[in-house]
Amino acid sequence: KQEVTQIPAALSVPEGENLVLNCSFTDSAIYNLQWFRQDPGKGLTSLLLIQSSQREQTSGRLNASLDKSSGRSTLYIAASQPGDSATYLCAVRQETGGFKTIFGAGTRLFVKA
């Protein structure tokens, strides 16, 4: 059974700091990995999608890496801003079972002005 773990569970940083969020998964038979952002009481917004054959994806100040063989992904946020405060969720899409997406519990990020 696939398990997705995110570390740390919560993180507080001053504005302008670069930071790394970590995600690990137990079953490397994934189709892709996706990072989402969730604001309190809201749905999920897709940030980056990395296919299993890719090593990284970049969008603006965000960079996500994937090491499928070791079951790890990182989300790097450069020059953090208060508007980045949210919960960041890592999710893997299984290769089997309807390609369903399995989520970690998320990292709650607070960027202080």
Place this chain on the structure above:
Amino acid sequence: DTGVSQNPRHKITKRGQNVTFRCDPISEHNRLYWYRQTLGQGPEFLTYFQNEAQLEKSRLLSDRFSAERPKGSFSTLEIQRTEQGDSAMYLCASRTGTAGNTIYFGEGSWLTVV
């Protein structure tokens, strides 16, 4: 393209009542998923449709839960005889048939059982 739409956004109901949530996916998406999320946790998979066929159901989906997608477009999730433990946000998501494509989520439907 207005994204994935869910209604109602919030529902407060008394224990024992039935509730129904509706999801309208992005129009060309034939895959539709329901997830449940409680505070401090990531979304948990409930069920999955490919067109109108319900292909998988989680063990989380007890007999009180039923989901349909009658014409392969919108979907409904009904909870019968609600319990306080059903209080959560119910999220709907959709994607195209290409496995590698992004999955898109709605804003969710909050359920509070009192």
